[in-house]
Amino acid sequence: MLNRIYFNAVFGGLGGLLGWMLFGIFAQKDAPDDQVRNQLALGGALIGGSIGYFLVGSEALRDRSPLRFFRLGTYGLLLGAIGGAPGMLLGDYVLYQLTSTNRPGDAVALAGAMLARGLGWILLGVAVGFSEGLAARSLGKMTYGAIGGALGGLLGGAIFGLAVEQSRGREALGPLWGALGLVILGAMIGSLSALVQAAFQPASVRVLRGWQEGREYSLARADNVVGRDEHADVALFRDMRVEKNHALIRRRGQRYVLVNRNSPPDFTRVNGEPVNGACDLKDGDRIELGGVLLRFQMRAGRSAPRSRSAALRN
Numbered sequence: 001m002l003n004r005i006y007f008n009a010v011f012g013g014l015g016g017l018l019g020w021m022l023f024g025i026f027a028q029k030d031a032p033d034d035q036v037r038n039q040l041a042l043g044g045a046l047i048g049g050s051i052g053y054f055l056v057g058s059e060a061l062r063d064r065s066p067l068r069f070f071r072l073g074t075y076g077l078l079l080g081a082i083g084g085a086p087g088m089l090l091g092d093y094v095l096y097q098l099t100s101t102n103r104p105g106d107a108v109a110l111a112g113a114m115l116a117r118g119l120g121w122i123l124l125g126v127a128v129g130f131s132e133g134l135a136a137r138s139l140g141k142m143t144y145g146a147i148g149g150a151l152g153g154l155l156g157g158a159i160f161g162l163a164v165e166q167s168r169g170r171e172a173l174g175p176l177w178g179a180l181g182l183v184i185l186g187a188m189i190g191s192l193s194a195l196v197q198a199a200f201q202p203a204s205v206r207v208l209r210g211w212q213e214g215r216e217y218s219l220a221r222a223d224n225v226v227g228r229d230e231h232a233d234v235a236l237f238r239d240m241r242v243e244k245n246h247a248l249i250r251r252r253g254q255r256y257v258l259v260n261r262n263s264p265p266d267f268t269r270v271n272g273e274p275v276n277g278a279c280d281l282k283d284g285d286r287i288e289l290g291g292v293l294l295r296f297q298m299r300a301g302r303s304a305p306r307s308r309s310a311a312l313r314n
Contacts, residue, residue: 001194007062008055009191009194011054011186012185013183015050015055015186016047020182022050042085044085045081047084048084051128052073052075052078054076056073056132057072063237065230067230068230075131075132079128080131087122092116095120110162117158117164118153118155118158119154121156125153127149128189128193129147129149129152132197133145136220144196148197152192153188156187159188205287205295206297207294210238210239211237212236219234222252223251224250227242227247228240239291241289245261246261257280257281258287260275260276270287271285283296
């Protein structure tokens with residue numbers, strides 16, 4: 001869990017930095033009054049799309065799968081841009097309403113600026129978190145990702161607002177404050193989205209032996225494909241004894257079942273026992289697929305079924 005929070009924070013921060021660079025390149029700083037809204041929307045779309053692209057594609061980058069990164073990142077790019085554009089406009093509108101009667105620099109104006117930016121970037125956080133679940137084709141990840149993204153957008157946006165206010169009247173340091181604010185915004189959206197998803201994920205598998213040792217994969221879908229395929233939910237590359245669609249980890253209510261998809265039983269074991277058809281899983285079970293060893297983990301505080309079956313019963 002901590003690894004994913006860390007990587008999401010790093011990739012979200014990189015997305016924020018890229019968004020700041022793109023905003024500086026393509027947005028007009030001295031736009032006419034009738035073009036200000038268009039420039040704000042453009043800036044929000046660039047920032048949101050960049051953060052979304054890096055965050056949603058971060059899992060594929062960790063798997064060193066460029067094709068999957070470009071495919072998954074597209075979800076974050078599109079939905080991040082859709083959330084970022086109105087988020088920037090909303091933040092600017094709320095900022096004007098809250099601070100129009102206060103002098104720049106006083107405590108009330110500063111608090112208003114932080115609140116305004118936080119409220120505006122909630123839209124971006126929701127869009128990015130939702131796009132993570134959409135890319136994974138998981139309703140649970142959509143819901144929890146959106147909640148975590150909203151919290152990250154609120155907190156990160158408030159810090160971004162503070163950074164913007166600190167940059168006023170400091171032309172030399174202004175761009176650095178803006179870059180820092182967007183890096184923190186992206187990192188907060190990424191880390192809190194991952195934190196909420198991890199807290200509520202029903203189960204996961206952790207790689208104990210093999211490539212990507214220590215990596216944890218959430219089992220958020222009803223049917224989670226395990227194998228070497230680019231589209232697998234639990235992607236186990238490099239071990240040729242693992243089939244492209246080696247097995248399914250199927251969720252049925254409170255039960256989790258490992259289903260062998262016609263792979264050699266000797267290369268599909270649970271706690272050392274070959275699995276021909278299907279096998280119920282319980283917390284702590286060790287799954288061997290080829291030379292890869294996984295540990296099945298239920299969410300903390302939730303009891304797993306204790307029965308074990310050699311066949312899947314509908």
